[in-house]
Amino acid sequence: MHPSDFYNDRKFCEHCQTYVSYLQSTEHSFCVQCGRPVRLFSEADWTAFNDNLKERRPKGGRPSRARERGRESA
Numbered sequence: 001m002h003p004s005d006f007y008n009d010r011k012f013c014e015h016c017q018t019y020v021s022y023l024q025s026t027e028h029s030f031c032v033q034c035g036r037p038v039r040l041f042s043e044a045d046w047t048a049f050n051d052n053l054k055e056r057r058p059k060g061g062r063p064s065r066a067r068e069r070g071r072e073s074a
């Protein structure tokens, strides 16, 4: 394992307002600094990410519930 992998694997903590190292549990990830749940992207990055997705999707797409199911299950 390369130490750099650890630093690449970060998520955004709304409480700390920065990308942080996190602890992975079965369903959620938690900030190692404050212990609160972290998200994959900051809000701005998330918006950009979704805009990017929308543009790439064909017209007529509807909101999908698959994201609830599609996650890795234990």
Ligand SMILES: [Zn+2]
Residues within 6 Å of the ligand: 013, 014, 015, 016, 017, 020, 031, 032, 033, 034, 035, 036
């Ligand atoms: Zn935090």
